[in-house]
Amino acid sequence: MSDRRRIQRQVCNLSARIFVPKTSDIILCEVTDITSYGCFIKTAEHELVPPNFDLSIGMSTLPRACRIARREANGFGVEFLDPVRQEIEAILIEHAFKEELVFEALNLASEGIVSATEVRLHKAVSAMMDLIERRNATIWQHNTTNETPIGNARSSATPIPVRYSHTPLKDLLKSA
Structure with missing residues (x-):
């Protein structure tokens, strides 16, 4: 599958928390790559994550509104929503x-x-x-x-x- 991202994601390993709307549930997760538009999240509880949620990355106390853009077996890609x-x-x-x-x-x-x-x-x-x-x-x-993976610049x-x-x-x- 070709990479259709607007910006190349930066590989990272950041702890994060998913806040499920209208509940007090918090799901611990890991951000494995990130851009200003979105990120990829891994969590053992990814089937419990609703389509829209708030995400707090690292020690941040300001969660960002997100929506799931795609689900994969090992996690999901999210788009940051701009309020x-x-x-x-x-x-x-x-x-x-x-x-x-x-x-x-x-x-x-x-x-x-x-x-x-x-x-x-x-x-x-x-x-x-x-x-x-x-x-x-x-x-x-x-x-x-x-x-690119084969060394050519694009x-x-x-x-x-x-x-x-x-x-x-x-x-x-x-x-x-």
Whole structure:
């Protein structure tokens, strides 16, 4: 099977903890390779790990949201989920767009209409995420070639941006 990763993973041997959502269960595991986009995890209890979970690596007290990308006999590959987009959108709504969005929600009777404020909000969030992605990509620009197993160098492109999911605006307004 060919390697389809955006960035070559770094081999490691790090202890980690999986936090199962909506429970107090902690599953001990080992991270065997890692990138800024994901990692490979080995654990004796890999069949108990749900599709989405939080992972704390090493001595970190800040777990990262993850989803299982593939399962193998000896473990599973995970993708790190980026909650930053949701956090940026929530902060912008709270501090810059809340009154406008509430006003528009009350005055626009027809559902499905995208307001000018919603468009501005999404453009602002997208611009901030693009900035973050560009800054993250510069970290990896120094690594322009990778050695293949047979010793030939191949070029590696700038990482493909991650597609982020977010909470629909109407759900955020309901909680406001």
